[in-house]
Amino acid sequence: MLTIDWAPNHKDSMPLYRQITEYIKNKITLGEWPIHSKLPPQRRLAHILQVNRSTLTIALDELIADGLLETRAGSGTWVANNTWSVLASTPTVNWNSYLDKGLYLPNLQIIQEINQAEFKPNMIRLGTGELSPEFFPRDMMSSILRNLPERINSLGYEEPKGLLFLRQQIRIYLRSLGIDTSVSSIMIVSGALQALQLICSSLLPKDSTILLEKPSYLFSLKLFQSMNMQFSGIPLDKEGIELTPIAFQKQHKNANLLYTIPCFHNPTSIVMSKQRRRDLIHLCQQEQLPVIEDDVYRELWLDSPPPMPLKALEREGLVLYIGSLSKSLSPGLRIGWIVGPEPVIERLADVKMQNDYGSSSLSQWTAAEWFASGLYQQHLEEVRKALRIRREAACKSLQTHFADIATWQVPTGGFYIWLSLTHPLSMQKLFNLALNEGLLIHPGSIYDYLSNRHLRLSYSYASLSELKEGLYRLSVIIKTLKT
Numbered sequence: 001m002l003t004i005d006w007a008p009n010h011k012d013s014m015p016l017y018r019q020i021t022e023y024i025k026n027k028i029t030l031g032e033w034p035i036h037s038k039l040p041p042q043r044r045l046a047h048i049l050q051v052n053r054s055t056l057t058i059a060l061d062e063l064i065a066d067g068l069l070e071t072r073a074g075s076g077t078w079v080a081n082n083t084w085s086v087l088a089s090t091p092t093v094n095w096n097s098y099l100d101k102g103l104y105l106p107n108l109q110i111i112q113e114i115n116q117a118e119f120k121p122n123m124i125r126l127g128t129g130e131l132s133p134e135f136f137p138r139d140m141m142s143s144i145l146r147n148l149p150e151r152i153n154s155l156g157y158e159e160p161k162g163l164l165f166l167r168q169q170i171r172i173y174l175r176s177l178g179i180d181t182s183v184s185s186i187m188i189v190s191g192a193l194q195a196l197q198l199i200c201s202s203l204l205p206k207d208s209t210i211l212l213e214k215p216s217y218l219f220s221l222k223l224f225q226s227m228n229m230q231f232s233g234i235p236l237d238k239e240g241i242e243l244t245p246i247a248f249q250k251q252h253k254n255a256n257l258l259y260t261i262p263c264f265h266n267p268t269s270i271v272m273s274k275q276r277r278r279d280l281i282h283l284c285q286q287e288q289l290p291v292i293e294d295d296v297y298r299e300l301w302l303d304s305p306p307p308m309p310l311k312a313l314e315r316e317g318l319v320l321y322i323g324s325l326s327k328s329l330s331p332g333l334r335i336g337w338i339v340g341p342e343p344v345i346e347r348l349a350d351v352k353m354q355n356d357y358g359s360s361s362l363s364q365w366t367a368a369e370w371f372a373s374g375l376y377q378q379h380l381e382e383v384r385k386a387l388r389i390r391r392e393a394a395c396k397s398l399q400t401h402f403a404d405i406a407t408w409q410v411p412t413g414g415f416y417i418w419l420s421l422t423h424p425l426s427m428q429k430l431f432n433l434a435l436n437e438g439l440l441i442h443p444g445s446i447y448d449y450l451s452n453r454h455l456r457l458s459y460s461y462a463s464l465s466e467l468k469e470g471l472y473r474l475s476v477i478i479k480t481l482k483t
């Protein structure tokens, strides 16, 4: 589906329908909308362009009459010609026939819609898994960037495992978490997502089975399915992933790997207990089941620090540990790390070199300076303070407006509240209604395909007043849908 981030100007002297035909013609003649590209359904298109259906119909009819668009009931409207193809003696390339041929499956439709809606003005983002722009540490970042020129000798390609100075800083940081490792076992990646992508494309055979919590962040990605891998979901209780099904699944499904988010799990915010961590490591050692520990939310504790990482509980290289600055500092830096046995890290580094020749060296120097200056720890304290206030505000609004329609646990850290609705609802319908009201939500079905009674709320992004207003309006929509 085409992205349309434009709308006609209602104050312009040119009629609205004419502005629309000019816009579409321009897109087609520039080749940005190739032949066979499908336009959004008319009702949606009218909504995006902020015009009424009849204005849109006049514009589309004109383009159909010119032969640029075609339409058929039930199949929608698509680009039929461009001015070049009308004149050319040979047919033009059909790019659309390539779109589903590559390795990657498209994102879930609802994820594509979220990715687009996030940048619409005045949208209240009630599910976004990111720190609010209000948290941006402008002064600290300025001082770090001012100091960089003294450190940086060049911005050339870095070595395959990443900037040594950054890996040295991460080594010191990891030691404070109980992970004792050398710099040769640490590799820098462009965010935790790249770590997952590298693991998936470098270490796992095509038909692998991955055990993981259900629900999980991983269900929101198409990465593993694109490589023909299967997920086998394991329930969580209040101490984290349940152990009994793991051994069963390992034996019966011949699982290749376990993926877990033990700290402030996305989307439930559950923290795996100390005892569960020990038992999980013991079980995976027995079953010879390697573990990916995704620990990107660790630093966002609000009540007390979480137990030591799984990686700190074993010495035989069972766990590949992933960390990132995305949730605690800034996702735009695109800096994360993987820790694991040296041969594995070398393999991943070799594949990363084939992909991108390394993460941005400017970002790597910046990240290193955050650690070396001590400002990262100072920043974390401020983030925790601000998140505590938001968590309280969100829980207060929930208590006022959702007590009769949902249940939830107060999170002890991270960003999320996993809201369980008392009645199942059509998640797509709820999503659309909320979006029309300027509320962007993350339905639970993104993290568990079968869930029609959960929402992942986040208190990290929207401002305090937006949280209050947004949660109230969301409760009204849910109550209307329920009746």
Ligand SMILES: Cc1ncc(COP(=O)(O)O)c(C=O)c1O
Residues within 6 Å of the ligand: 129, 190, 191, 192, 193, 194, 217, 261, 266, 294, 296, 324, 325, 326, 327, 331, 335, 336
């Ligand atoms: C559990 C988990 N892992 C990884 C990521 C991706 O992080 P990054 O921005 O570091 O790639 C996210 C982002 O939502 C996440 O929730």
